[in-house]
Every structure is written in structure tokens, then in C-alpha cells.
Amino acid sequence: MSGAHSQGPSGHGRGSGDFVFDMRSLGRQPGSFRDETRTAHAPEGLGSGLVLVPAGADVALDLRFEAVSEGVLVTGSAVAPLTGECARCLDPLTSSVEVGFQELYRYLPDPGEDETDDEERFLDGDRLDLEPAFRDAVVLALPLSPLCREDCPGLCPACGVRLADAGPLHGHGEETDPRWGPLRQLDVSDRVED
Ligand SMILES: [Zn+2]
Ligand SMILES: [Zn+2]
16 A cells, blocks of 8 residues: 555654654553653754744753553653744744644554554654654644734735835725726636637
8 A cells, every 4th residue: 555655765763863762761661651851953844835943953842751551652742943934925034833742652563463554653662753743743733824923914916015114005006007907807708709
């Protein structure tokens, strides 16, 4: 099934060391837990068009690892800086994103067990690589339309000037501008005649 490859070539255990935690101290004893805070460096490629977590930026992790019978349950939060562009005026912006997660990392399944589904996460021996969970949580939390400020007025649709600079009186007298009059009267459907 091709879906099995959807997580990319990184496989397991290749994450940045910053996101790998050693679970030995839990001793695979259900009920034992450990709290840990750590500053990790953000992996590359976290984000999309308008906004991203800069690679190498400090990510504050605040985590609890709890041994359960099937594996280790991670609960916690991560705070990472964001840089990007305002979706309305395209000005650079900086912000931050905070994500919370609760993820079960299972002990590797026995060879005889049914095929596992893609959504599951596994421990690599006693190593728990939080990076895939962190990555998924951040990608979901990224703002689709980041704004430099909530009431950013954006750009003038006619001339592209930043309306925050141009002021509230900026305009083009649309109704009277003769250049636009003919265009407005064009009825595109008229062109579809033989
Ligand atoms: Zn803006
Ligand atoms: Zn304008």
C-alpha cells in the first residue's frame, strides 16, 4: 500500500537529537513518569508559504513522559517563534505559536502483530523521537492568514499601496474614473457567440 510511505524517507530515529528523549529511566513500569523541560532547535521545513518556524530557532518544550502498558504517553506543550508575512499587507511579521500535544508512543509491535497504521508512533528502543509529533502539531497550528495586527487594513486593491500608510481617505473615486467605466460594462458572456 503506497500510503505506508506517506511519512517520507526520514523513517524512525533520524530526528534532530534535540527532540530525542531517553526513556530508560521509566523502566517500562506503567505508572512511572518524568517531567522534563528542554530548549530544542527547530527542525527545517516547518511551515508553508506565509509563515514558518525558522530552522534552528529555540523551541521551548515542557513535557511529561508517562509509562503505560503499551508504551509511553507524552503530554506537554511547545512554544516556537514564527516569522512570516502578513496575509493582507505582506509586511514581515514575527509571532509565536504554542501547541499542546498528547501522544502515545508504542513499544515496537511484535513481528506477528497486525500491520500498524500510519498514524501510530513508536519508540525506537528506549528512544522517543518527539520531532514528528511536534512537527504535526505545529503545522496544524500555523495560522492560515497571519496578520501583522488584527485590524490590518491590507493593500489598496486598485494601486497596491499599504492602506495603513495611505490613511483612511485613500481612494480612487472608482465610480468616476473613466478608465474603469468601459471595463465594467463589458459583458463577458457576449463573447461566446459564433
Ligand atoms: Zn498587515
Ligand atoms: Zn489605491
